[in-house]
Amino acid sequence: MATDPDAALMVAFQGGDETAFRSLFEKHGRAMVAFCHHFVRDGARAEELAQDVFLKVHRSAARYQPSARFKTFLYRIASNHCLNELRRGEYAARRAVESAEDGQGEPTDPDSLAGPAPTPEENMLATALGEAVEKLLGQLPEKQRAAFVLGRLEGLSYEEIADVLDTSISAVKSLVHRATVAAAAALAPYAADGKEALP
Template sequence: MAKNPGKIIEPDNELMKRVAKGDDEAFRMLFDRHYRLAYSVIYRHIGVQTQAEDLVQEAFLRVYKAAPKYEPTAKFSTWLYTVVTNLCLNYKRDKARDRLRLVSGNDDEGGNPLEQLAQAVEPDHDSLDAEERVRMVQEAIAELPENQRMALILSRYEDKSYEEVAEILDTTVAAVKSLTSRARETLREKLARFFDE
């Protein structure tokens, strides 16, 4: 069987070594290989397409800048998920700070008045179609604490093992199991009234 050099799949860690030496083609290959997964994680976390696209660009810019210091102690994809996760957490913190500045009369315990109003309105259970249910689930996930949300997204939607999630979030497997369990329980409680049979 003849080998076609164009068909050889170079390992990510080798591509990162090339990127560290200024090889833009290697960077493009990494970008093409991992763009969809990075975008998927960011979009599920942020929920806004244009912001997700911007954050993917920022994530890969960080990958490019970090290439000279990159140490392949873990799989590249695990390291990339760590970069993406940290970027999402920083983005959410910044957005929360911006919202606090914009909402006048927003006490520490008062919360966002618009969110309180939305929570007070009871939807008609019979009129919930599939799209509305998906939106409600997404909103409930977005309201989870950061660490629970990321553990759930990575394990449930990105099919990462508990071990991989623990490595990405820099915690223990037991902590990841606890985070995902609490996230699921919180979602069950928040969504039970909307999904009663």
């Protein structure tokens, strides 16, 4: 039996324990919304995509092998779903219509957490940095974006990313390296205290 507690929950779900699946959703749901947000940059749509991902996990449970980490299984489904969404182009068209109808086109941040009140300068820098990161992610080729998000933001190993993206470890290293170089160039103005990036 796998030592991964998530794998144990998935095996329990395969055996008919719906509470095990709910536990997986509660544990990974918010992180999945954040992951999807890196692809579509809209909070409401990211939540929809995350729900889609867990529906796919639910329907694909019989295919899960407990020898594999559940997180790898989850992010393989999520990456494929998000990349397919981008390739179809349905999201961009839908959002353009919705923004025109309700006047709400501002992206939301699913990672926002309560904390000490930031200073106005910190607010400006955080906003500028967030916009720069989102712009960077939007400009990266699909597989570079997926590899970068999985590795740098979700903490998966090269081996796990290769499994998720169905490619070689050397290809993953190349994808992450190219994306990291692009990120370093895009975020250079925010190095040190970031004051040069503010008006």
